Amino acid sequence: xxxxxxxxxxxxxxxxxxxxxxxxxxxxxxxxxxxxxxxxxxxxxxxxxxxxxxxxxxxxxxxxxxxxxxxxxxxxxxxxxxxxxxxxxxxxxxxxxxxxxxxxxxxxxxxxxxxxxxxxxxxxxxxxxxxxxxxxxxxxxxxxxxxxxxxxxxxxxxxxxxxxxxxxxxxxxxxxxxxxxxxxxxxxxxxxxxxxxxxxxxxxxxxxxxxxxxxxxxxxxxxxxxxxxxxxxxxxxxxxxxxxxxxxxxxxxxxxxxxxxxxxxxxxxxxxxxxxxxxxxxxxxxxxxxxxxxxxxxxxxxxxxxxxxxxxxxxxxxxxxxxxxxxxxxxxxxxxxxxxxxxxxxxxxxxxxxxxxxxxxxxxxxxxxxxxxxxxxxxxxxxxxxxxxxxxxxxxxxxxxxxxxxxxxxxxxxxxxxxxxxxxxxxxxxxxxxxxxxxxxxxxxxxxxxxxxxxxxxxxxxxxxxxxxxxxxxxxxxxxxxxxxxxxxxxxxxxxxxxxxxxxxxxxxxxxxxxxxxxxxxxxxxxxxxxxxxxxxxxxxxxxxxxxxxxxxxxxxxxxxxxxxxxxxxxxxxxxxxxxxxxxx
Numbered sequence: 001x002x003x004x005x006x007x008x009x010x011x012x013x014x015x016x017x018x019x020x021x022x023x024x025x026x027x028x029x030x031x032x033x034x035x036x037x038x039x040x041x042x043x044x045x046x047x048x049x050x051x052x053x054x055x056x057x058x059x060x061x062x063x064x065x066x067x068x069x070x071x072x073x074x075x076x077x078x079x080x081x082x083x084x085x086x087x088x089x090x091x092x093x094x095x096x097x098x099x100x101x102x103x104x105x106x107x108x109x110x111x112x113x114x115x116x117x118x119x120x121x122x123x124x125x126x127x128x129x130x131x132x133x134x135x136x137x138x139x140x141x142x143x144x145x146x147x148x149x150x151x152x153x154x155x156x157x158x159x160x161x162x163x164x165x166x167x168x169x170x171x172x173x174x175x176x177x178x179x180x181x182x183x184x185x186x187x188x189x190x191x192x193x194x195x196x197x198x199x200x201x202x203x204x205x206x207x208x209x210x211x212x213x214x215x216x217x218x219x220x221x222x223x224x225x226x227x228x229x230x231x232x233x234x235x236x237x238x239x240x241x242x243x244x245x246x247x248x249x250x251x252x253x254x255x256x257x258x259x260x261x262x263x264x265x266x267x268x269x270x271x272x273x274x275x276x277x278x279x280x281x282x283x284x285x286x287x288x289x290x291x292x293x294x295x296x297x298x299x300x301x302x303x304x305x306x307x308x309x310x311x312x313x314x315x316x317x318x319x320x321x322x323x324x325x326x327x328x329x330x331x332x333x334x335x336x337x338x339x340x341x342x343x344x345x346x347x348x349x350x351x352x353x354x355x356x357x358x359x360x361x362x363x364x365x366x367x368x369x370x371x372x373x374x375x376x377x378x379x380x381x382x383x384x385x386x387x388x389x390x391x392x393x394x395x396x397x398x399x400x401x402x403x404x405x406x407x408x409x410x411x412x413x414x415x416x417x418x419x420x421x422x423x424x425x426x427x428x429x430x431x432x433x434x435x436x437x438x439x440x441x442x443x444x445x446x447x448x449x450x451x452x453x454x455x456x457x458x459x460x461x462x463x464x465x466x467x468x469x470x471x472x473x474x475x476x477x478x479x480x481x482x483x484x485x486x487x488x489x490x491x492x493x494x495x496x497x498x499x500x501x502x503x504x505x506x507x508x509x510x511x512x513x514x515x516x517x518x519x520x521x522x523x524x525x526x527x528x529x530x531x532x533x534x535x536x537x538x539x540x541x542x543x544x545x546x547x548x549x550x551x552x553x554x555x556x557x558x559x560x561x562x563x564x565x566x567x568x569x570x571x572x573x574x575x576x577x578x579x580x581x582x583x584x585x
Contacts, residue, residue, distance in 0.1 A: 036112055040129075043116045046109045047133065050140045051239075053102030055095060055147050056321070056444050057521030061344050062093060066523045067536045068350040068514070070554045072417050073343050082538075084557035088570035088585045093524065096569050099148035100165075106141040107170040113137065124223055128231040131219075135201030139240040139248075142194035145187070146252055150525055153184050153261065154565025154582035161261060162580060163187025180578040181568075188256045195249050205243040205281060207236040208311070217242075234311045243278065244319045247447050250274035254455050257462070258529035260564050265462065269470070272459035275452050276472040282315075282449065285474040288482050292316035292450050293381065293516060298429045301441045318447040327439045330430040333422045335387065335398050335407045336414045339432035342407075346386045346420040348539040348550055350518065353511055354382040359484060359495040366495070372546050380488035381515055387421035389543050394428040401543030409542065418540030418553050424519050445520070453479050454513045458506075466505040476505060480512055487515075528565065534558035559584065 036043045063069040065078035073079070077092040086092075118129035148164045156162040161184040168190075171177065182190065204217040209229045213221065220228060253271035256262060279287065291300060295316045304323060305312040334340020356367035357377040363369075370376060375388050387393050389400045398407050400419045406412050409419045427440040460468065461476035469475045477496065485491045499505050510530065514523060527534055540553040562584030573581050 037115050040116055040118045043112050046105060047136060050102050050105040053098050053144060061519060062521055062524045063519050064344060066527060067347060067538055067556060068518060068523050069347055070345050070417050070538050071343055072345060072414060082556055083554060088567035091567060093151060093566060094569060095148050095151040099144045102144040103141055103167060106137045109137050111170050124227050128223060128227060131201045132231055135198045136240055138194045138198035139245050142191050143248060145191045146248060149187050151566045152568050156580040166190050178576045178578045181580060184261055188252060191252050195245050198245055199242060202242040202245060204232060206241050207232055207234060207239060209233045234306060237306055237311060238322060246278045247318055247452055250278060250455055254459060255529060257459060259531045260529045268459045268462035272456055272463050272470060275456035275459060278452055279456060284472060285478055285482055288453060289316040290486060293487060295448060296425050298427050298440055316448050317445060318449055320446060321444045323441050323443045325439045325441055327430045327432060330426050331432055333426060334432055335421050336412055337407045338394055338396060341414045342416055342421055344422040345416045345418040346422060347418050348541050349536060351386060351420060353514055354379040359489040359493045374548055385424035385518060387423045393423055419543060450516055454516060457509050461502055461505045461509055465502050466499060476509060480509060483512055483516060531564050534560055534563055
């Protein structure tokens, strides 16, 4: 574990800081510990190291390890994982090294904050930077602990639910790294404690410029607005904020309430209330973005302007990364006829989860589903998210059946294995033709409000039933109705209206979560926290004219119960006697 003793001096010479004129990039890599205390730009680089550890779905698409997708890349690590190679020695979803090192980094930064002269010539600015950095450090530690907990929480050898090693101070080279895992409950409490500590400093919802003292948040009422704007202004809006922390608290509460970790119904109410507390800031259910399920489209991304006097952000986005100009995602996932590799192939399982246009599941007679025209009269999100036979990408009709050319199922190594191509998250204005290749703006999302609405719906249903609303004024059924209506399902939604039992609403909420958040990295962990069946074979479709034949494409070789929980890396278990492995690994 000594490799995790970070002095965080790596690559600081190339860090570009997110603040204004205070912190300048450092140009040399010859570093000493003393410099951390003397050079504020250099010291902030330690914090940037922790930001760089925040996990994202990126282009990994762990959906390939679920019933929602397969990959046509035989070397794909999630393909290998899903087909029987997942172990404590081979773990593509491992977060141990990443999060442990990130937590070490935040612990080191916390030791620096009060010692570094951030802006000594202006005492008020120095104080403001100290406050913000403390808030960010505790917030990032909480976030990294959460991601680590998701990845390794599970029953130890004696059956007790274990969590993560809790390390609240920087460990130097002489420290004892043989630290046992705390219980799951203790780990959750530790994350809550760091969130609460951070909120003492990040009392604002967002990083925004203020124009009057009346707009200053609690704890900052006596500072000048100009100094406040330098330290907490709009240009920092991609840093972790008070609103993000409150959303994280809801995510932690949802994990703790889920069947894999909980038998206490009261924990669902806590999760619902934490989510409701965030959603009230946007007006509750009235704040659902009408275009929230299209957040990645060019027309919406191009509108972003964080440098404007009044920054322009998407209403849907709670927290995101920087906008970058690229075509990497399209190169990986466009069909071969559009010069892509077609890597991620949605499954028939996922396609069948999209209801009919009238909202009924397609296995219900009321849906009017026609097996000879399976894509007609379907939920509009199917056309938006998945390129099926006859659908279009970048204005080109994609044919995946017999006679469909290089886009046809199994035609090339870069062709689909299921009869479907990914469409969601792709910016269709990207051109991958080698003669005239173009790029477009993209960004990755850390959190969006639809996730919070679905979190609220799941927890509210378990706590209060389909129509209970606690103190928030809207129910699980109200949320699901609004999300389905936004998607294009009629507001009358007779199927939703027919659902009255908590158990039936639970299945509908889980299905809506599957559809709305597909390919964003949720399904893999959702199946596990729900303790759902992990072994459903990934299916596809063979198409020959009007004949659609459902076929098995790839098995899902998981051990239910054991693999509802991830392993601690076996290398760590071997090195440290105090660490306990999860059962079955």
